[in-house]
Amino acid sequence: MEWSVTLLIFFGALIGLMATGINVFIAFLVVNLSATMIMMGPRGFGMFANSVGDSLTTMGFVTIPLFILMGEILFRSGSVDVLFNSVNRLVGKIKGRLYVVVLLLATIFGALSGAAVAVSAMLGRSVLPNMESRGYSSKMSASVILAGASLAPIIPPSLLAIIIGSLADVSIAGLLIAGIVPGIMISCLTGAYIFLSIRKDPGIAPSDAQEEAETPSGSGLGALLRMIPFMFVIFMVMGMIMLGIATPTESAATGVLGAILVAIFYKRASVKMFNHSLSSSVKLSAMIMIIIASSSLFSQLVSFTGASRGLVDWATGLGLDPLVMFIILMIIPLILCMFIDQIAFILMAVPLYQPLVAALGFDPIWFWTILLINLTVGGITPPFGYTLFALSAAAPGLTVGRVFRASFPVLLIFLISVVLMIMFPAIVTWLPGII
Known part of the structure; x- marks a missing residue:
């Protein structure tokens, strides 16, 4: 089984380099360059250059920097403050109102940024101390933040879904749309958990009188009207895809335009803000594109050694139930x-998983959507889930142990959701099938 030795060497080298703390793209470049030189000699660098060139000029990857730019503009313009106040007013005078507000905000921010770590750190720094000062339970608050932030790879526009769709040759639009129903289902299950917990222990939320006193002033209609610009951005992205008006690439561009218009509408636009957004987007996009290009070459090297074919033959030869x-x-x-980072795992796993998905007869939209959910669950699983450490580091006074305890109900919610999606695949495949 020479292919197994090759896989062990390749993945061992990758994980070993990542364990040193260097950037993912540097680890991929080192392994690729070394493997190319050892296996093919100097002549192999021609294939290296062609592979990188082909990857970086693929039209589907244009969506990546555009979605990153859209999120940067919305965050840096400060327009999310308007969204927070509007959602807070719309939720109304209910027990544990801010739990629901944070769940909705984490879901929205997760969709805009695509990064569970970023959302959990941001809300842990800005929202959680405010909730504690108002009498909300820090443990329940942490659970809600983790649940909402963990929807980032699932609810569109998802950067990870775009990367998987591009690498696995699966419809990007299908993967984006497939995340809508599972994302809503997980949000509803989290909301049910919140209300059941409050009913069991009313002390984890402020009194009704305090809740009413802290309800933002203004009418619900006014709050809804202030949210229309954000609804416009969502329509410019997902609405265009679902109506068949635009491709994912085109809708990413319209999403950027929508974000710019929102910043202008809220009078938060400035040359300095746009420069910072562009600078940050370019840096992050360049790093991701280099990683993707390196991953494409990595998959070619794996195939060249016969490891991909060997793994498929071995897995299918086990005779296990699908x-x-x-x-x-x-x-x-x-x-x-x-x-390890979610993107790093995707780039290592997709070249190996793709032929297995085809050989075992799995629906690719269903398989890759559930994989996205599992990527997130890994990040919130003690004792090593790095999303947990991001929240603990960002939230003053919140210990790692308390964050661990807060993650257990979230893990249960996600695992219940995965079981439901396995039992009823239509939860994932229904919406893409009718679009």
Whole structure:
């Protein structure tokens, strides 16, 4: 089984380099360059250059920097403050109102940024201390933040869904749309958990009198009207795709235009803000594009050694039930994403998973959507989930142990959701099938 030795060497080198703390793209470049030189000699660098060139000129990847820019403009313009106040007013005078507000905001921010770590850190720094000062439970607040932030890879526009769709040759529009129903289902389950917890222990939320006193002034209609610009941005992205007016690439461009118009509408636009947004977007986009280009070459090297074919033959030759194989394939990201970045795992796993998905007869939209959820669950699983450490580091006074305890109900909610999606695949495939 020479292919297994090759896989062990390749992945061992990658994980070993990442363990040193260097950037993911540098680890991929080092392994690719070394493997090319050892296997093919100097002549192999021609293939290296062609692979990188082909990857960086793929039209589908244009969506990545555009979605990043859209999120940067919305965050840096400060227009999210308007969204917070509007959602807070619309939720109204209900027990534990801010739990619901934070869940909605985390869901929206997660969709805009695509990064669970970024959302959990941002809300942990800005919102959680405010909730504690108002009498909300820090443990429940942390659970809600983790649940909402963890929807980032699922609810569109999802950067990870775009990367998977591009690498696995799956419809990007299909993957984006497939995340809508599962994302709503997980949000509803989290909301149910909030209300059941408050009913069981009313002390985790302020009194009704305090809730009423802290309800923002103004009418619900006014709050709804102030949210229209954000609804416009969402329509410019997902509405265009679902109506068949624009491709994901085109809708990403219209999303940027919508974000600019929102910043102008709220009178938060400035040359300095746009410069910072562009600078940050360019840096992050360049790093991601280099990683993707390196991953494409990595998959070619794996195929060149016969490892991809060998893995497929080995897996299918085990004679295991497809459901058992599916569970095995899902446990791997659940464990590894406690230690490594989600994008890093995607770039390592897609070249190996793709032929297995085809050989085992799985629906690709269904398979990759559930994989996205498992990537997130790995990031919030103790004791190594890095999203947990991001929240603990960002929230003053919130210990790692308390964050760990806060993650357990979130893990249960996500695992229940995955089981439902396995039992009822239409939860994932229904909406893409009718678009």
